[in-house]
Amino acid sequence: MKNFDWITPATPEAAVQAAAQAGRAFLGGGTDLLPLMKSGLREPTGVVQLKGLTGMERLELTADGITIGASITLAALCTDTLVQRSLPAVFDAARHAATPLVRNRATVGGNLCQRPRCWYFRHPDYACSKKGGDTCYAIEGENKFHAIFDNTTCNIVHPSNLGPAFWAHDAVVVVLGPKGERRIPVAEFWVRPEEDMRTEVALEPGELITSVSCKPLSGRSGSAFEEVNEKQSYDWGLVACAARLTLDGDKASDVRIVIGAVAPVPLRREAAEAVLNGKVPNEAAAWAAADAAIAGATPLRDNAYKVTMLRACVKNAILTAAARARKS
Amino acid sequence: MQQDSSNAGKNPSVFSRRGFLKGAGAAVAATGVLGAAALPTDARSSEPTTVKADEVVPLRFTLNGKSVEVKVRTGYTLLETLRDHLDTTGPKLACDYGACGACTVLLDGTAVNACLVLAVECAGRKVESVEGLEQGGKLHPIQEAFMAEDAMQCGFCTSGMLMSCKALLDRNAHPSHNETADALAGNICRCGTYFNIYKAVDRVAKSGGK
Numbered sequence: 123m124k125n126f127d128w129i130t131p132a133t134p135e136a137a138v139q140a141a142a143q144a145g146r147a148f149l150g151g152g153t154d155l156l157p158l159m160k161s162g163l164r165e166p167t168g169v170v171q172l173k174g175l176t177g178m179e180r181l182e183l184t185a186d187g188i189t190i191g192a193s194i195t196l197a198a199l200c201t202d203t204l205v206q207r208s209l210p211a212v213f214d215a216a217r218h219a220a221t222p223l224v225r226n227r228a229t230v231g232g233n234l235c236q237r238p239r240c241w242y243f244r245h246p247d248y249a250c251s252k253k254g255g256d257t258c259y260a261i262e263g264e265n266k267f268h269a270i271f272d273n274t275t276c277n278i279v280h281p282s283n284l285g286p287a288f289w290a291h292d293a294v295v296v297v298l299g300p301k302g303e304r305r306i307p308v309a310e311f312w313v314r315p316e317e318d319m320r321t322e323v324a325l326e327p328g329e330l331i332t333s334v335s336c337k338p339l340s341g342r343s344g345s346a347f348e349e350v351n352e353k354q355s356y357d358w359g360l361v362a363c364a365a366r367l368t369l370d371g372d373k374a375s376d377v378r379i380v381i382g383a384v385a386p387v388p389l390r391r392e393a394a395e396a397v398l399n400g401k402v403p404n405e406a407a408a409w410a411a412a413d414a415a416i417a418g419a420t421p422l423r424d425n426a427y428k429v430t431m432l433r434a435c436v437k438n439a440i441l442t443a444a445a446r447a448r449k450s
Numbered sequence: 451m452q453q454d455s456s457n458a459g460k461n462p463s464v465f466s467r468r469g470f471l472k473g474a475g476a477a478v479a480a481t482g483v484l485g486a487a488a489l490p491t492d493a494r495s496s497e498p499t500t501v502k503a504d505e506v507v508p509l510r511f512t513l514n515g516k517s518v519e520v521k522v523r524t525g526y527t528l529l530e531t532l533r534d535h536l537d538t539t540g541p542k543l544a545c546d547y548g549a550c551g552a553c554t555v556l557l558d559g560t561a562v563n564a565c566l567v568l569a570v571e572c573a574g575r576k577v578e579s580v581e582g583l584e585q586g587g588k589l590h591p592i593q594e595a596f597m598a599e600d601a602m603q604c605g606f607c608t609s610g611m612l613m614s615c616k617a618l619l620d621r622n623a624h625p626s627h628n629e630t631a632d633a634l635a636g637n638i639c640r641c642g643t644y645f646n647i648y649k650a651v652d653r654v655a656k657s658g659g660k
Contacts, residue, residue, distance in 0.1 A: 129498045
């Protein structure tokens with residue numbers, strides 16, 4: 123790696139101030155930044171350490187819901203009883219991610235900001251459209267792990283596990299920047315390639331995620347995150363789904379279905395939610411909602427399998443969320 | 451084991467410069483070593499401590515129970531610092547991307563990929579590698595169990611496996627089979643010795659860590 127200025131601020135405000143200079147990067151757990159730097163995809167002139175910044179390692183119930191500091195590690199998230207009880211989809215998503223060694227370092231903020239795993243993007247020799255070139259090599263190349271929705275411009279899939287789970291819990295991403303604090307509803311946090319090819323998230327240069335606030339389960343409700351991987355360890359999902367629902371009598375209400383790993387950004391499937399709302403969330407209803415969730419898929423040469431797999435994944439997420447709601 | 455790099459601590463000039471200490475407080479400035487004193491958060495200046503990209507700075511941390519000092523650049527990983535500058539070659543360089551676990555060390559008791567940690571992040575912290583498992587000529591119980599259960603073949607993953615096993619047993623003296631498999635999911639063994647590694651962990655658990 124190239125050497126860089128090393129800056130260790132004590133507060134989020136000082137970190138934002140330090141990052142105002144061009145060419146600087148925030149370091150959370152480093153599990154994505156260091157690989158990007160090693161392969162030359164990022165060459166920051168300065169790295170701003172986030173460890174120990176005031177307020178960024180809190181995890182608590184507040185008036186806003188459950189506030190998760192951006193420096194909380196995935197390991198802390200998937201061993202926390204408040205998260206397990208009140209945000210089960212988030213708990214599941216953190217538990218599935220990467221490896222135990224990576225989870226011990228990787229942070230919530232970093233999980234949302236990690237760059238895509240597309241092998242053309244990650245390969246230093248491919249000047250793909252995401253890196254300023256004019257071609258998405260995945261469209262005609264090897265596209266087994268690529269997008270099956272919204273894939274005409276750039277075929278990445280968003281790698282964040284937490285993204286769909288946060289969305290299922292109506293999260294708000296709290297961001298600090300040179301102009302002060304902003305609160306971004308998670309639905310508005312993602313940036314499609316058609317909007318801006320250079321980024322996947324709605325952060326301005328120098329802005330820092332300080333926390334994420336999630337709506338906890340209440341009443342007879344449940345949530346779940348399901349993912350299918352090619353291998354168990356150090357792998358990103360082939361397909362993923364976060365589901366949340368509340369039981370009104372024996373019928374589902376206030377349903378959220380968000381799919382991941384199948385499009386350049388996580389996608390909320392409102393048509394699938396509409397299918398399930400007002401129905402008893404049994405296997406037949408879950409399959410019907412899953413059919414709505416996969417509608418409109420445009421798979422590429424090598425990834426049609428993802429459509430079938432996603433259908434089952436959505437069904438499973440719904441049934442797990444429903445089973446949890448019945449037990450609550 | 452060599453504890454210092456060849457010239458760390460011998461050149462007085464490294465202690466007199468103030469560049470990287472600017473604003474870090476008198477406790478550090480007096481010695482000039484990154485990590486020399488653990489500063490309470492409220493004593494830290496609002497002006498961030500900075501090490502410049504072109505600087506070589508002395509870094510102090512605890513390695514296997516002993517305080518070590520080594521000169522580093524900001525772009526050094528913990529893994530290359532251990533292997534290339536502190537003669538601590540138990541942690542292996544294999545993938546360098548956090549995928550394989552051959553470089554596993556404990557950082558303040560937590561198992562991490564040393565290839566994904568910057569050396570400068572370790573200032574004042576505790577690092578344990580496989581070299582620290584043996585105490586006073588006596589192997590750690592997990593090392594004994596690896597031998598008893600034949601839990602290695604080529605041995606390249608072993609030093610990382612041992613550290614992940616130690617981290618697991620330190621927090622859970624009686625892990626179930628699934629807990630062991632989960633805890634070792636970041637350590638890859640291409641010889642496929644997993645089953646005997648699980649048996650080695652069971653052996654330590656059953657013997658009460660002895």
